[in-house]
Amino acid sequence: MLRLHKVEIEGFGPFAETEVIDLPLEPGVTVIYGKNMLGKTSTLSALRFAFLGSVLGRGSKERGINDLSNRKLAEAGRYGFKVRVAFDYDGERYELTREARPVVEKPTMPGHYDVHVMLRQGGNVVGPDVLKTLLVQILPYEVARFFLFDGELLQEYEELLIKESGSGKMISDAIEKILGVPILTKAVSHLSLLSENAARQEGKEATRNQSTAALGIALQQSVVAKEAHKKELESLSNQLEDLESTRLQIEGFLREKDKFKFLLGEKEAASERLGKVKEAKEKSRIQLKDTMSESWRSLLREPVAKAISEVEAEVSKSSEEWLLSLRQAAIALRHCQVCEQDVSSIAISKLSKAGESLELEAGLIQYNLSQALGKLSKLQKFSYEDRSMEVNLIWKDFREKTFEEIELSDKISEVDSQVSESDSDLFLEKQVRFSETNEKIGVLKSAVYQCERKVENTEMNIQEYRKKIEQITGLKKDGIQEKANVIRAALEVFRESVERYKQELRKKVEASATDLFLKMTTEKREYAGLEINQAYGLNIKANDGIIEVGRSAGAEHVVALSLMGALQRNAPLRGPIVMDTPFGRLDEDHLTNVISTLPSLADQVILLVHEKEVGGRANVRRILGAALLREYELEKVNIRHTKIRRVK
Amino acid sequence: MTIDFDKKQISLSTEGQLILARIKELEWFHEAQDIVRFCIAYAIKMKVPEGDSSASTETKWAVAALDETGELRELLNTLFPQCKTPGRLMEHFMNEGIKLIGKKIEKPSVSPSDLFI
Numbered sequence: 128m129l130r131l132h133k134v135e136i137e138g139f140g141p142f143a144e145t146e147v148i149d150l151p152l153e154p155g156v157t158v159i160y161g162k163n164m165l166g167k168t169s170t171l172s173a174l175r176f177a178f179l180g181s182v183l184g185r186g187s188k189e190r191g192i193n194d195l196s197n198r199k200l201a202e203a204g205r206y207g208f209k210v211r212v213a214f215d216y217d218g219e220r221y222e223l224t225r226e227a228r229p230v231v232e233k234p235t236m237p238g239h240y241d242v243h244v245m246l247r248q249g250g251n252v253v254g255p256d257v258l259k260t261l262l263v264q265i266l267p268y269e270v271a272r273f274f275l276f277d278g279e280l281l282q283e284y285e286e287l288l289i290k291e292s293g294s295g296k297m298i299s300d301a302i303e304k305i306l307g308v309p310i311l312t313k314a315v316s317h318l319s320l321l322s323e324n325a326a327r328q329e330g331k332e333a334t335r336n337q338s339t340a341a342l343g344i345a346l347q348q349s350v351v352a353k354e355a356h357k358k359e360l361e362s363l364s365n366q367l368e369d370l371e372s373t374r375l376q377i378e379g380f381l382r383e384k385d386k387f388k389f390l391l392g393e394k395e396a397a398s399e400r401l402g403k404v405k406e407a408k409e410k411s412r413i414q415l416k417d418t419m420s421e422s423w424r425s426l427l428r429e430p431v432a433k434a435i436s437e438v439e440a441e442v443s444k445s446s447e448e449w450l451l452s453l454r455q456a457a458i459a460l461r462h463c464q465v466c467e468q469d470v471s472s473i474a475i476s477k478l479s480k481a482g483e484s485l486e487l488e489a490g491l492i493q494y495n496l497s498q499a500l501g502k503l504s505k506l507q508k509f510s511y512e513d514r515s516m517e518v519n520l521i522w523k524d525f526r527e528k529t530f531e532e533i534e535l536s537d538k539i540s541e542v543d544s545q546v547s548e549s550d551s552d553l554f555l556e557k558q559v560r561f562s563e564t565n566e567k568i569g570v571l572k573s574a575v576y577q578c579e580r581k582v583e584n585t586e587m588n589i590q591e592y593r594k595k596i597e598q599i600t601g602l603k604k605d606g607i608q609e610k611a612n613v614i615r616a617a618l619e620v621f622r623e624s625v626e627r628y629k630q631e632l633r634k635k636v637e638a639s640a641t642d643l644f645l646k647m648t649t650e651k652r653e654y655a656g657l658e659i660n661q662a663y664g665l666n667i668k669a670n671d672g673i674i675e676v677g678r679s680a681g682a683e684h685v686v687a688l689s690l691m692g693a694l695q696r697n698a699p700l701r702g703p704i705v706m707d708t709p710f711g712r713l714d715e716d717h718l719t720n721v722i723s724t725l726p727s728l729a730d731q732v733i734l735l736v737h738e739k740e741v742g743g744r745a746n747v748r749r750i751l752g753a754a755l756l757r758e759y760e761l762e763k764v765n766i767r768h769t770k771i772r773r774v775k
Numbered sequence: 776m777t778i779d780f781d782k783k784q785i786s787l788s789t790e791g792q793l794i795l796a797r798i799k800e801l802e803w804f805h806e807a808q809d810i811v812r813f814c815i816a817y818a819i820k821m822k823v824p825e826g827d828s829s830a831s832t833e834t835k836w837a838v839a840a841l842d843e844t845g846e847l848r849e850l851l852n853t854l855f856p857q858c859k860t861p862g863r864l865m866e867h868f869m870n871e872g873i874k875l876i877g878k879k880i881e882k883p884s885v886s887p888s889d890l891f892i
Contacts, residue, residue, distance in 0.1 A: 419804050420805050423809075423815070426891070427820065429820060430822075430854060434854055505850070505852075505853045509850055
């Protein structure tokens with residue numbers, strides 16, 4: 128079993144100085160808190176670099192070594208980095224140091240670095256061959272995903288449920304490796320070789336006897352043919368593996384770019400909307416200009432209204448004066464000039480009111496009245512409709528369109544900055560390559576199948592020839608034939624045992640995963656547990672036996688974590704689980720359950736999280752209790768320098 | 776005896792030319808003539824006293840072109856009966872009005888509605 132004791136990181140990622148993480152010896156959980164972009168993923172990457180010599184970026188793409196050197200040190204002209212890990216493996220103490228040293232003054236490419244690895248076993252440095260063998264044994268590349276992973280990797284386990292999925296097959300092969308199955312399948316293949324050798328010898332022996340010579344030659348030829356078919360099968364299988372690996376890489380790229388496809392779709396929608404908004408904005412602008420160009424009249428509303436009021440008063444006064452002048456003329460002339468009638472004495476005395484006198488003569492009064500009426504007519508002719516409200520509404524609409532235009536333009540720029548034209552071209556190219564690779568895989572699989580049939584058929588011929596030879600010569604005790612029969616029988620028994628063992632192993636993994644799943648799920652009463660398929664994919668089964676389809680990302684994480692823990696419980700290969708931000712998709716209740724189950728997943732669990740993800744330190748401490756052994760935090764010095772501090 | 780000769784062409788002051796350029800940038804009006812009419816009306820609304828602010832720059836407009844129907848001149852005659860030179864009065868109000876609007880549009884987030892307050 129692998130157990131980490133100490134990790135030292137120097138010059139790697141944001142760690143400008145040597146940062147040390149001492150890990151407790153007892154089983155339990157160590158938590159390292161860190162806000163975004165402070166170095167949680169870099170801590171995980173440092174471990175990956177130490178054990179595997181490589182670091183994965185987003186979309187599981189490998190990152191260049193030149194990207195990993197600390198930038199603060201690079202500014203000072205210092206390049207390179209080192210990671211040292213002290214650990215126990217199967218009762219022995221080891222210290223692994225992997226260092227990247229620049230070979231040029233200013234390295235800009237992976238090729239500008241040399242990577243040096245040193246492994247001490249109990250204090251003594253091991254040779255390069257032993258180092259290679261040991262590292263493969265301690266943490267093989269294919270199984271590292273079960274020990275060092277982040278939320279993005281957890282999502283990949285749903286591939287196990289998809290038949291014919293390239294990455295699904297890769298994961299299930301890795302699971303079988305961690306469970307120790309390859310050793311058994313290799314033993315089957317060795318027994319098969321022994322069986323073929325025995326058959327070849329049988330054939331040779333049979334050629335010595337005249338009655339069986341022809342059969343002996345045929346047997347030998349069949350054995351040679353079978354060897355040739357097996358070689359061809361191996362070659363085809365290797366080619367298939369390479370193509371599947373290529374497909375996996377392209378799949379990873381396309382999955383990452385799928386997000387770009389989505390962004391490009393958003394950009395297209397935003398561009399279309401922007402066109403419409405610009406058009407509407409232009410219409411608004413023209414409307415505004417039309418309205419403003421006539422709005423000078425609205426400005427004159429008050430002055431004109433005031434003037435009208437004044438002139439109306441003037442008209443009223445002049446009218447009164449005019450009436451008075453007519454009355455006085457009627458008194459003086461005893462004759463009304465309006466109705467052309469004589470005015471009686473009684474009427475005159477009524478008309479004569481004491482004190483009424485005119486200051487102006489009648490002609491002037493008439494003139495004034497006529498002027499005032501003229502003025503009033505001109506003022507009333509003037510159109511002064513108030514368009515200020517209209518201007519206000521049009522302006523408001525114009526502003527809204529302007530803001531929307533800015534928003535949409537920003538959105539389009541943002542997408543453009545993420546997706547360059549070359550990315551789009553590359554995306555198309557990869558899509559084409561993905562199709563081509565899929566086609567080739569299809570052809571190869573067919574060829575592999577044909578080859579497997581050939582191997583089977585030649586094997587059937589071999590057994591036929593052997594039976595006929597045995598019928599003619601009879602079975603001799605301790606003879607070559609008996610030896611071949613024993614080997615053959617052993618091969619059959621072993622084959623069947625391996626299949627049975629794999630079945631039992633799957634059932635054990637299923638049982639362990641179910642146990643962990645029921646601890647972590649919030650629907651303990653509704654779910655019966657997990658059901659495993661041939662590829663170690665786990666389906667959620669309800670109490671009524673129906674399988675849950677279309678799982679959420681949160682459910683996927685819970686199932687993937689159950690699988691991790693189940694593998695730890697059933698595999699000969701065991702080690703720490705180091706998780707980087709794995710809880711993003713979990714709700715509060717699931718989060719509590721998952722955190723409390725962490726100590727059951729593995730003996731040593733190291734969690735890299737930001738506090739919000741786990742509901743705060745107090746929450747973690749409350750849930751884990753004594754199982755929480757140690758806490759660290761990533762402390763920001765500046766954007767290019769982080770320190771790791773132990774929390775007391 | 777002084778004879779008041781009225782103007783057939785009115786001219787924008789140098790300061791007015793600069794303000795006119797700024798108003799044009801706002802794109803609130805179709806043409807410069809629309810802006811001029813607006814400035815004249817604005818000055819009247821803001822009770823700018825009658826006067827004579829004669830200017831002589833290359834930015835000129837024919838009074839008849841600004842006031843094709845004669846409506847504006849008639850209004851000026853009605854509102855300001857003492858003034859015998861409506862053309863000069865228009866020029867005066869134009870230059871005073873554009874100065875007032877120039878001050879208004881100095882505000883960073885000015886809107887057309889602000890000119891009606």
